[in-house]
Amino acid sequence: MxxxxxxxxxxxxxxxxxxxxxxxxxxxxxxxxxxxWLYFTGNSLGLQPKTTQQYIQQELDDWAKFGVEGHFEAKNPWMPYHELLTNKMAKIVGAKPIEVVVMNTLTTNLHLLMVSFYQPTKTKFKIVIESDAFPSDRYAVESQLKFHGFNPKEALVEWSPRKGEELLHIEDLENILEKDGDAIALLLIGGLNYYTGQYLDLKRIAELGHAKNCMVGIDLAHGAGNIQPNLHESGVDFAAWCTYKYLNSGPGSLAGLFVHEKHANNKDLPRFAGWWNHNKETRFNMRQPFDVMPGAEGWQLSNPPILSMAAIRASLDMFDEIGxxxxxxxxxxxxxxxxxxxxxxxxxxxxxxxxxxxxxxxxxxxxxxxxxxxxxxxxxxxxxxxxxxxxxxxxxxxxxxxxxxxxxxxxxxxxxxxxx
Structure with a gap:
């Protein structure tokens, strides 16, 4: 230019x-x-679309009009409301619909995902993060290590910039895995670093991790709605992101979650359970044993908070219109x-x-x-x-x-x- x-x-x-x-x-x-204002902080909180109010008002009106029957009679029935977000969110992060669900908040989702994808043994238990990972990610990882009985000082491996530099080199991650890969169980990397703005090669990270039989997870808090991560093609095992930054869905709004299709039908993966990741066909037959749903929906726990999802839907409709x-x-x-x-x-x-x-x-x-x-x-x-x-x-x-x-x-x- x-x-x-x-x-x-x-x-x-x-x-x-x-x-x-x-x-x-x-x-x-x-x-x-x-x-x-000249507003340059969409990386912290995106601005409010003018349509958001009417999307939320529709659900308030239906709540007033139908009460509990709004789960079935509302203009946008609440029971399957989260499904209205799936396809459009999947397009944004480059995933298949079965790989995506909107639920909870970012760090909660990371913990739920680590329940499934961080399965340490006595010899393979370490977790790799960036040295300047977002503090919440570091706290989450440290607490997972402690929960499993490991000392973070020994089990937390940091991928650091070189002396006098700010950016990460993929070759240095390769060296970490070559040296310590047999002891590393999980890579949990911020796909787009919150501090430097560096967007990392997710596909290469997944290849390096998987070559050493490590699980690979990505925090896309600063990526979703900003870059095109092509999560399915990248091959990462899981990812999570918030929606209140570039996705313009309001302060503290719900987060997104990705689980690669290769794990979609693995019912043996350990996970926490609730009624909303139980088979939707028998969900309300209260006395059935737990039957986990396939795909990313199999990590849901609770019914969706409709008012927050309405704000997300207002934003996703804009993204879908533009591409x-x-x-x-x-x-x-x-x-x-x-x-x-x-x-x-x-x-x-x-x-x-x-x-x-x-x-x-x-x-x-x-x-x-x-x-x-x-x-x-x-x-x-x-x-x-x-x-x-x-x-x-x-x-x-x-x-x-x-x-x-x-x-x-x-x-x-x-x-x-x-x-x-």
Whole structure:
């Protein structure tokens, strides 16, 4: 792309953008004076689609109208409501419908999945994570190790960047597995790192893990709705992700879960059970022994929370209308322009630590600022620019293709340059 560092160029790109109409489909936050924010934190909480309220209102109306009969008589019957989300969510993460279900929240799902896919022995018990994994993942893994009677100091293996670097090298994971693979039971890797924005090669990770008879799981919290992970093709055993970031489904909304088709009919996998992963044909015959459902639905425990799922459905309908190919195409252009403008700032104080290759990142850029502290983030906030600060010196910014514009990016960088 032949980018130009001018407002006129940014506005021209917005005029030519086939997806520019999407911005009007979202509520853009404003300050107390009614001035719109420049919102770059879709990597923490996506904006609310304007249709979300009517989707939730439909279920509130049906609850008022039908009471318990809404499970069968509502416009969108509640009993199978989660099934309305399956196909569209599967498209987003590149999975088959049998491999996906929406349920619980992210860390809960990771624990439920580790019940099945972390089965340590006395000799094969270690878990590999990134050294800078999201804290919740680290806590989950450490607690699983302790639950099985292992000391995390001995059983937790960290895949680390090289000295003086921020990004991970797949060759280093290969070396870890070559050295210690016979003792490793599970790889649980953040497919897109929350701090650096690095998107890892999931297929290669799965190949390396499986070559040493390890199970492979992926946390896609920062990937779902952002990149195209092609989970089925990747061959990973399981994955989980939240929906409140790039999937725009509201604070604390439900999460997604993937279990590869190769495990779909394995009823011998250990798992926790509840009435919603029991055979739906006999679910309400209360005295039947447990009969687990095939596929990802076999990890559900409870009936779906309809109001949260309504918000997810509003978002997924938008994604289904547009398609991930078109969103990804715009994302690469928009983030590429953002990168170009940052690199145009004439100072040695800033460095982008996110990979340059579009195949190795989503829309987030992590900008490292020398000799900075959180006061820089506050100054941006005072200018109505909402970014995300990560200690010790990184600003995370995500120009989301659904609602951010080229002019947003130009204005943000112009103000950042002034502050620096």
């Amino acid at each position: 032949n980018y130009q560092n001018t407002l006129a160029y940014a506005q021209q790109q917005d005029n030519e953008d086939k997806l520019s109409y999407l911005r009007d489909k979202f509520h853009i936050p404003t300050d107390k004076k009614g001035n719109p 991930m190919d078109a969103l990804r195409e715009k994302s690469e252009k928009l983030t590429g322009y953002f990168e170009f403008l940052i690199n145009e700032i004439d100072t040695d104080r800033i460095k982008i630590i996110t990979p340059t290759k579009t195949s190795e990142r989503g829309c987030q850029l992590s900008i490292q600022v020398k000799n900075a502290d959180k006061s820089l983030h506050q100054k941006l906030t005072d200018k109505n620019i909402i970014t995300d600060w990560r200690e010790p010196d990184v600003i995370r910014c995500a120009p989301v293709p659904m609602y951010n514009t080229f002019e947003d990016v130009f204005t943000m960088v112009s103000i950042l340059k002034t502050l620096l």
